[in-house]
Protein backbone atom coordinates (compact mmCIF):
# COMPACT_ATOMS: atom_id res chain seq x y z
CA UNK A 1 0.00 0.00 0.00
CA UNK A 2 1.63 3.31 -1.02
CA UNK A 3 -1.09 5.96 -1.10
CA UNK A 4 -0.70 9.53 0.15
CA UNK A 5 -3.09 8.69 3.00
CA UNK A 6 -0.95 5.73 3.98
CA UNK A 7 2.11 7.94 3.95
CA UNK A 8 0.33 10.48 6.12
CA UNK A 9 -0.83 7.79 8.55
CA UNK A 10 2.72 6.56 8.89
CA UNK A 11 3.99 10.07 9.62
CA UNK A 12 1.47 11.04 12.34
CA UNK A 13 3.36 11.87 15.54
CA UNK A 14 2.41 9.90 18.66
CA UNK A 15 0.76 12.02 21.35
CA UNK A 16 -2.29 12.21 23.64
CA UNK A 17 -5.71 10.57 23.33
CA UNK A 18 -6.78 13.03 20.66
CA UNK A 19 -3.86 12.19 18.44
CA UNK A 20 -4.40 8.44 19.04
CA UNK A 21 -7.98 8.73 17.78
CA UNK A 22 -6.82 10.87 14.86
CA UNK A 23 -4.16 8.33 14.03
CA UNK A 24 -6.67 5.46 14.15
CA UNK A 25 -8.96 7.39 11.79
CA UNK A 26 -6.08 8.05 9.43
CA UNK A 27 -5.03 4.42 9.44
CA UNK A 28 -8.57 3.36 8.68
CA UNK A 29 -8.79 5.97 5.91
CA UNK A 30 -5.49 4.81 4.43
CA UNK A 31 -6.70 1.22 4.45
CA UNK A 32 -10.05 2.14 2.85
CA UNK A 33 -8.28 4.20 0.23
CA UNK A 34 -5.88 1.39 -0.63
CA UNK A 35 -8.74 -1.11 -0.97
CA UNK A 36 -10.76 1.32 -3.10
CA UNK A 37 -7.74 1.89 -5.36
CA UNK A 38 -7.29 -1.89 -5.78
CA UNK A 39 -3.91 -1.77 -4.08
CA UNK A 40 -2.71 -4.79 -2.13
CA UNK A 41 -2.67 -4.78 1.65
CA UNK A 42 0.64 -6.26 2.79
CA UNK A 43 1.50 -7.98 6.11
CA UNK A 44 3.15 -4.92 7.68
CA UNK A 45 0.38 -2.52 6.69
CA UNK A 46 -2.19 -1.47 9.25
CA UNK A 47 -5.47 -3.35 8.78
CA UNK A 48 -8.71 -3.51 10.78
CA UNK A 49 -8.78 -6.37 13.30
CA UNK A 50 -11.96 -7.75 11.71
CA UNK A 51 -10.27 -7.84 8.27
CA UNK A 52 -7.34 -9.77 9.74
CA UNK A 53 -9.66 -12.18 11.58
CA UNK A 54 -11.82 -12.82 8.53
CA UNK A 55 -8.80 -13.43 6.33
CA UNK A 56 -7.34 -15.89 8.83
CA UNK A 57 -10.71 -17.68 8.92
CA UNK A 58 -10.97 -17.95 5.13
CA UNK A 59 -7.32 -18.73 4.37
CA UNK A 60 -7.15 -21.33 7.15
CA UNK A 61 -10.33 -23.00 5.92
CA UNK A 62 -8.89 -22.98 2.44
CA UNK A 63 -5.54 -24.46 3.60
CA UNK A 64 -7.31 -27.17 5.62
CA UNK A 65 -9.41 -28.03 2.55
CA UNK A 66 -6.31 -28.54 0.45
CA UNK A 67 -4.73 -31.02 2.83
CA UNK A 68 -7.94 -32.86 3.78
CA UNK A 69 -8.75 -32.90 0.06
CA UNK A 70 -5.80 -35.22 -0.50
CA UNK A 71 -7.60 -38.04 1.29
CA UNK A 72 -10.47 -38.91 -1.09
CA UNK A 73 -8.08 -39.16 -4.03
CA UNK A 74 -5.30 -40.88 -2.08
CA UNK A 75 -7.85 -43.68 -1.66
CA UNK A 76 -7.24 -44.57 -5.32
CA UNK A 77 -3.46 -44.17 -5.68
CA UNK A 78 -2.77 -47.87 -5.06
CA UNK A 79 -5.63 -48.88 -7.36
CA UNK A 80 -5.11 -46.55 -10.32
CA UNK A 81 -5.73 -48.50 -13.55
CA UNK A 82 -2.33 -47.79 -15.13
CA UNK A 83 1.13 -46.51 -14.25
CA UNK A 84 0.37 -43.26 -16.11
CA UNK A 85 -2.83 -42.64 -14.14
CA UNK A 86 -1.05 -43.50 -10.90
CA UNK A 87 1.81 -41.07 -11.59
CA UNK A 88 -0.67 -38.31 -12.45
CA UNK A 89 -2.71 -38.93 -9.31
CA UNK A 90 0.36 -38.95 -7.07
CA UNK A 91 1.52 -35.66 -8.59
CA UNK A 92 -1.93 -34.15 -8.09
CA UNK A 93 -2.12 -35.18 -4.42
CA UNK A 94 1.35 -33.70 -3.90
CA UNK A 95 0.22 -30.46 -5.55
CA UNK A 96 -2.65 -30.24 -3.05
CA UNK A 97 -0.18 -30.61 -0.17
CA UNK A 98 1.84 -27.79 -1.73
CA UNK A 99 -1.26 -25.59 -1.96
CA UNK A 100 -1.86 -26.22 1.73
CA UNK A 101 1.69 -25.09 2.47
CA UNK A 102 1.40 -21.85 0.46
CA UNK A 103 -1.87 -21.09 2.21
CA UNK A 104 -0.64 -21.84 5.74
CA UNK A 105 2.32 -19.56 4.97
CA UNK A 106 -0.05 -16.82 3.77
CA UNK A 107 -2.08 -17.20 6.99
CA UNK A 108 1.11 -17.01 9.08
CA UNK A 109 1.82 -13.55 7.67
CA UNK A 110 -1.30 -12.44 9.58
CA UNK A 111 0.23 -13.37 12.93
CA UNK A 112 -1.05 -16.90 13.56
CA UNK A 113 1.09 -20.00 13.77
CA UNK A 114 0.58 -23.13 11.74
CA UNK A 115 0.37 -25.16 14.95
CA UNK A 116 -2.49 -23.00 16.14
CA UNK A 117 -4.37 -23.44 12.86
CA UNK A 118 -3.84 -27.19 12.77
CA UNK A 119 -4.97 -27.44 16.36
CA UNK A 120 -8.19 -25.63 15.42
CA UNK A 121 -8.74 -28.01 12.50
CA UNK A 122 -8.13 -31.08 14.62
CA UNK A 123 -10.43 -29.88 17.40
CA UNK A 124 -13.21 -28.92 14.96
CA UNK A 125 -12.96 -25.17 15.65
CA UNK A 126 -12.13 -24.41 12.03
CA UNK A 127 -13.84 -25.83 8.99
CA UNK A 128 -12.67 -27.38 5.74
CA UNK A 129 -14.67 -27.63 2.53
CA UNK A 130 -17.87 -29.67 2.71
CA UNK A 131 -16.95 -31.45 -0.53
CA UNK A 132 -14.27 -33.61 1.06
CA UNK A 133 -16.76 -35.37 3.31
CA UNK A 134 -18.05 -37.48 0.42
CA UNK A 135 -16.59 -40.92 -0.42
CA UNK A 136 -14.69 -41.91 -3.58
CA UNK A 137 -16.48 -45.14 -4.42
CA UNK A 138 -15.07 -45.93 -7.86
CA UNK A 139 -12.11 -44.97 -10.04
CA UNK A 140 -14.39 -42.61 -11.98
CA UNK A 141 -14.71 -40.48 -8.83
CA UNK A 142 -11.11 -39.40 -9.33
CA UNK A 143 -12.04 -38.05 -12.78
CA UNK A 144 -15.22 -36.43 -11.42
CA UNK A 145 -13.25 -34.72 -8.64
CA UNK A 146 -10.77 -33.36 -11.18
CA UNK A 147 -13.46 -32.11 -13.54
CA UNK A 148 -16.04 -30.85 -11.06
CA UNK A 149 -14.28 -30.22 -7.74
CA UNK A 150 -11.15 -28.69 -9.23
CA UNK A 151 -13.34 -26.93 -11.78
CA UNK A 152 -15.41 -25.38 -8.97
CA UNK A 153 -12.22 -24.55 -7.07
CA UNK A 154 -10.81 -22.67 -10.09
CA UNK A 155 -14.05 -20.77 -10.67
CA UNK A 156 -13.97 -19.68 -7.03
CA UNK A 157 -10.23 -19.02 -6.88
CA UNK A 158 -9.45 -17.12 -10.08
CA UNK A 159 -11.15 -14.01 -8.61
CA UNK A 160 -9.15 -14.59 -5.40
CA UNK A 161 -5.98 -13.83 -7.45
CA UNK A 162 -7.25 -10.21 -7.16
CA UNK A 163 -7.93 -10.46 -3.43
CA UNK A 164 -6.97 -7.29 -1.55
CA UNK A 165 -4.55 -9.18 0.72
CA UNK A 166 -1.22 -9.54 -1.16
CA UNK A 167 0.11 -12.87 0.15
CA UNK A 168 -3.24 -14.62 -0.40
CA UNK A 169 -3.65 -13.16 -3.90
CA UNK A 170 -0.13 -14.19 -4.92
CA UNK A 171 -0.53 -17.72 -3.53
CA UNK A 172 -3.73 -18.04 -5.57
CA UNK A 173 -1.96 -17.32 -8.88
CA UNK A 174 0.20 -20.40 -8.60
CA UNK A 175 -2.58 -22.52 -7.11
CA UNK A 176 -4.90 -21.67 -10.02
CA UNK A 177 -2.31 -22.66 -12.61
CA UNK A 178 -2.00 -26.06 -10.98
CA UNK A 179 -5.75 -26.46 -10.43
CA UNK A 180 -6.24 -25.78 -14.10
CA UNK A 181 -4.04 -28.77 -14.94
CA UNK A 182 -5.97 -30.85 -12.39
CA UNK A 183 -9.26 -29.93 -13.99
CA UNK A 184 -8.03 -30.94 -17.44
CA UNK A 185 -6.69 -34.27 -16.25
CA UNK A 186 -10.05 -35.00 -14.60
CA UNK A 187 -11.90 -34.12 -17.79
CA UNK A 188 -9.55 -36.26 -19.88
CA UNK A 189 -9.90 -39.20 -17.51
CA UNK A 190 -13.70 -38.98 -17.54
CA UNK A 191 -13.70 -38.67 -21.33
CA UNK A 192 -11.69 -41.89 -21.62
CA UNK A 193 -14.22 -43.67 -19.38
CA UNK A 194 -17.22 -42.14 -21.12
CA UNK A 195 -15.93 -43.35 -24.50
CA UNK A 196 -14.89 -46.73 -23.10
CA UNK A 197 -17.01 -49.81 -22.51
CA UNK A 198 -20.65 -49.57 -21.46
CA UNK A 199 -19.63 -50.37 -17.87
CA UNK A 200 -16.99 -47.63 -17.90
CA UNK A 201 -19.45 -45.12 -19.32
CA UNK A 202 -21.97 -46.00 -16.60
CA UNK A 203 -19.30 -45.67 -13.92
CA UNK A 204 -18.42 -42.16 -15.20
CA UNK A 205 -22.10 -41.16 -15.26
CA UNK A 206 -22.65 -42.50 -11.75
CA UNK A 207 -19.67 -40.50 -10.43
CA UNK A 208 -20.95 -37.29 -12.04
CA UNK A 209 -24.41 -37.96 -10.60
CA UNK A 210 -22.95 -38.18 -7.08
CA UNK A 211 -20.47 -35.26 -7.29
CA UNK A 212 -22.60 -32.69 -9.11
CA UNK A 213 -24.72 -31.36 -6.25
CA UNK A 214 -21.96 -31.38 -3.60
CA UNK A 215 -19.77 -29.44 -6.11
CA UNK A 216 -22.44 -26.73 -6.35
CA UNK A 217 -22.45 -26.54 -2.54
CA UNK A 218 -18.71 -25.78 -2.51
CA UNK A 219 -19.51 -22.16 -3.39
CA UNK A 220 -21.13 -21.69 0.01
CA UNK A 221 -24.68 -20.96 1.12
CA UNK A 222 -27.05 -18.86 -0.99
CA UNK A 223 -26.26 -15.15 -0.86
CA UNK A 224 -29.09 -14.35 1.53
CA UNK A 225 -27.67 -16.85 4.05
CA UNK A 226 -24.01 -15.95 3.55
CA UNK A 227 -22.87 -14.23 6.73
CA UNK A 228 -19.51 -12.99 5.43
CA UNK A 229 -20.07 -12.17 1.74
CA UNK A 230 -21.15 -8.56 2.01
CA UNK A 231 -18.28 -7.48 4.25
CA UNK A 232 -15.73 -9.63 2.38
CA UNK A 233 -16.82 -8.05 -0.92
CA UNK A 234 -16.51 -4.54 0.54
CA UNK A 235 -12.98 -5.42 1.62
CA UNK A 236 -12.36 -7.01 -1.81
CA UNK A 237 -11.37 -10.31 -0.27
CA UNK A 238 -14.19 -11.82 -2.30
CA UNK A 239 -14.90 -10.28 -5.70
CA UNK A 240 -18.16 -12.09 -6.42
CA UNK A 241 -20.96 -13.52 -4.35
CA UNK A 242 -21.44 -17.26 -3.78
CA UNK A 243 -24.46 -17.38 -6.11
CA UNK A 244 -22.69 -15.48 -8.90
CA UNK A 245 -19.81 -17.94 -8.92
CA UNK A 246 -22.11 -20.94 -8.64
CA UNK A 247 -24.02 -19.70 -11.71
CA UNK A 248 -20.77 -19.17 -13.60
CA UNK A 249 -19.74 -22.74 -12.80
CA UNK A 250 -23.06 -24.21 -13.98
CA UNK A 251 -22.78 -22.28 -17.26
CA UNK A 252 -19.25 -23.59 -17.80
CA UNK A 253 -20.14 -27.21 -17.01
CA UNK A 254 -23.20 -27.67 -19.22
CA UNK A 255 -21.37 -27.63 -22.58
CA UNK A 256 -18.46 -29.58 -21.09
CA UNK A 257 -20.85 -32.34 -19.95
CA UNK A 258 -22.24 -32.48 -23.48
CA UNK A 259 -18.80 -32.96 -25.00
CA UNK A 260 -18.08 -35.61 -22.41
CA UNK A 261 -21.21 -37.45 -23.53
CA UNK A 262 -22.52 -37.35 -19.95
CA UNK A 263 -25.58 -35.75 -18.39
CA UNK A 264 -25.89 -33.60 -15.30
CA UNK A 265 -28.37 -34.98 -12.75
CA UNK A 266 -30.78 -32.04 -12.77
CA UNK A 267 -34.11 -32.23 -14.66
CA UNK A 268 -34.57 -28.46 -14.21
CA UNK A 269 -31.32 -27.54 -15.94
CA UNK A 270 -32.10 -25.48 -19.04
CA UNK A 271 -30.88 -22.41 -20.89
CA UNK A 272 -32.73 -19.22 -19.98
CA UNK A 273 -32.49 -16.86 -22.95
CA UNK A 274 -33.74 -13.86 -20.98
CA UNK A 275 -31.18 -14.26 -18.19
CA UNK A 276 -28.39 -15.40 -20.50
CA UNK A 277 -27.68 -18.23 -18.02
CA UNK A 278 -28.77 -21.76 -17.28
CA UNK A 279 -31.54 -22.20 -14.76
CA UNK A 280 -30.95 -25.06 -12.38
CA UNK A 281 -32.92 -26.98 -9.77
CA UNK A 282 -33.00 -26.38 -6.02
CA UNK A 283 -29.95 -27.31 -3.96
CA UNK A 284 -30.49 -29.38 -0.83
CA UNK A 285 -29.19 -26.88 1.72
CA UNK A 286 -30.24 -29.13 4.59
CA UNK A 287 -27.64 -31.61 3.40
CA UNK A 288 -25.02 -28.82 3.18
CA UNK A 289 -25.57 -27.56 6.74
CA UNK A 290 -25.68 -31.14 7.99
CA UNK A 291 -22.28 -31.86 6.45
CA UNK A 292 -20.92 -28.66 8.05
CA UNK A 293 -22.17 -29.85 11.42
CA UNK A 294 -20.07 -33.00 11.03
CA UNK A 295 -22.77 -35.36 9.80
CA UNK A 296 -21.57 -35.99 6.24
CA UNK A 297 -20.75 -39.52 5.08
CA UNK A 298 -17.00 -39.19 5.77
CA UNK A 299 -16.52 -36.38 8.33
CA UNK A 300 -15.33 -38.72 11.10
CA UNK A 301 -13.07 -40.68 8.81
CA UNK A 302 -11.43 -37.53 7.38
CA UNK A 303 -10.69 -35.87 10.69
CA UNK A 304 -9.53 -39.11 12.35
CA UNK A 305 -7.14 -39.75 9.48
CA UNK A 306 -5.88 -36.14 9.63
CA UNK A 307 -5.20 -36.34 13.37
CA UNK A 308 -3.44 -39.68 12.93
CA UNK A 309 -1.27 -38.32 10.11
CA UNK A 310 -0.34 -35.35 12.30
CA UNK A 311 0.61 -37.55 15.26
CA UNK A 312 2.54 -40.02 13.12
CA UNK A 313 4.35 -37.14 11.41
CA UNK A 314 5.61 -35.68 14.72
CA UNK A 315 9.04 -37.24 14.26
CA UNK A 316 9.39 -35.62 10.82
CA UNK A 317 8.64 -32.17 12.25
CA UNK A 318 11.07 -32.77 15.12
CA UNK A 319 13.79 -33.96 12.74
CA UNK A 320 13.25 -30.96 10.44
CA UNK A 321 13.40 -28.56 13.40
CA UNK A 322 16.57 -30.24 14.73
CA UNK A 323 18.14 -30.04 11.27
CA UNK A 324 17.22 -26.35 10.93
CA UNK A 325 18.73 -25.60 14.35
CA UNK A 326 21.88 -27.46 13.42
CA UNK A 327 22.12 -25.65 10.10
CA UNK A 328 21.62 -22.27 11.79
CA UNK A 329 24.70 -22.91 13.95
CA UNK A 330 26.70 -24.68 11.23
CA UNK A 331 29.39 -23.16 9.02
CA UNK A 332 28.33 -22.10 5.51
CA UNK A 333 27.75 -24.90 2.99
CA UNK A 334 30.89 -24.06 0.96
CA UNK A 335 33.17 -24.23 4.02
CA UNK A 336 31.36 -27.36 5.23
CA UNK A 337 32.02 -28.96 1.86
CA UNK A 338 35.76 -28.15 2.19
CA UNK A 339 35.77 -29.70 5.65
CA UNK A 340 34.52 -32.92 4.04
CA UNK A 341 37.29 -32.75 1.50
CA UNK A 342 34.97 -31.79 -1.42
CA UNK A 343 35.71 -29.24 -4.11
CA UNK A 344 34.21 -25.80 -3.53
CA UNK A 345 34.62 -24.42 -7.05
Ligand code: FAQ
Nearest residue numbers: 062065066069128129130153217218219220226227228229
Ligand atom coordinates in the same frame (compact mmCIF):
# COMPACT_ATOMS: atom_id res chain seq x y z
N1 FAQ B 1 -17.68 -25.94 3.11
O1 FAQ B 1 -20.62 -16.47 4.78
P1 FAQ B 1 -20.21 -17.61 3.93
C1 FAQ B 1 -10.23 -27.25 -3.36
C2 FAQ B 1 -19.04 -21.80 5.78
S1 FAQ B 1 -10.18 -26.00 -2.23
C3 FAQ B 1 -17.54 -25.70 4.43
O2 FAQ B 1 -20.69 -17.61 2.53
P2 FAQ B 1 -17.51 -17.09 3.03
C4 FAQ B 1 -8.93 -27.69 -3.98
C5 FAQ B 1 -18.22 -20.52 5.92
O3 FAQ B 1 -16.88 -20.81 6.24
C6 FAQ B 1 -11.85 -25.87 -1.65
N2 FAQ B 1 -17.91 -24.53 5.00
O4 FAQ B 1 -18.61 -17.76 3.98
C7 FAQ B 1 -8.89 -29.14 -4.09
C8 FAQ B 1 -18.97 -19.82 7.01
O5 FAQ B 1 -18.68 -20.43 8.27
P3 FAQ B 1 -17.74 -19.68 9.37
C9 FAQ B 1 -11.95 -24.83 -0.61
C10 FAQ B 1 -18.44 -23.60 4.18
O6 FAQ B 1 -16.20 -17.37 3.63
C11 FAQ B 1 -9.53 -29.79 -5.12
C12 FAQ B 1 -20.41 -20.20 6.71
O7 FAQ B 1 -20.37 -21.39 5.96
N3 FAQ B 1 -11.90 -23.54 -1.23
O8 FAQ B 1 -11.26 -27.72 -3.60
C13 FAQ B 1 -18.58 -23.78 2.81
O9 FAQ B 1 -17.85 -15.68 2.73
C14 FAQ B 1 -9.47 -31.19 -5.22
C15 FAQ B 1 -21.14 -19.10 5.96
O10 FAQ B 1 -20.62 -18.98 4.61
C16 FAQ B 1 -11.84 -22.41 -0.48
O11 FAQ B 1 -11.80 -22.47 0.73
C17 FAQ B 1 -18.19 -25.02 2.28
N4 FAQ B 1 -18.30 -25.33 0.98
O12 FAQ B 1 -17.65 -17.91 1.64
C18 FAQ B 1 -8.19 -29.88 -3.15
C19 FAQ B 1 -11.79 -21.12 -1.26
N5 FAQ B 1 -19.13 -22.68 2.28
O13 FAQ B 1 -16.38 -19.50 8.74
C20 FAQ B 1 -8.13 -31.27 -3.25
C21 FAQ B 1 -11.67 -19.92 -0.38
C22 FAQ B 1 -19.32 -21.81 3.30
O14 FAQ B 1 -18.39 -18.38 9.68
C23 FAQ B 1 -8.75 -31.93 -4.29
N6 FAQ B 1 -12.87 -19.67 0.37
N7 FAQ B 1 -18.92 -22.37 4.44
O15 FAQ B 1 -17.70 -20.63 10.53
C24 FAQ B 1 -13.93 -18.96 -0.12
O16 FAQ B 1 -13.94 -18.52 -1.25
C25 FAQ B 1 -15.08 -18.70 0.82
O17 FAQ B 1 -14.63 -18.93 2.13
C26 FAQ B 1 -16.33 -19.59 0.52
C27 FAQ B 1 -17.39 -19.29 1.60
C28 FAQ B 1 -16.90 -19.21 -0.84
C29 FAQ B 1 -16.00 -21.08 0.56
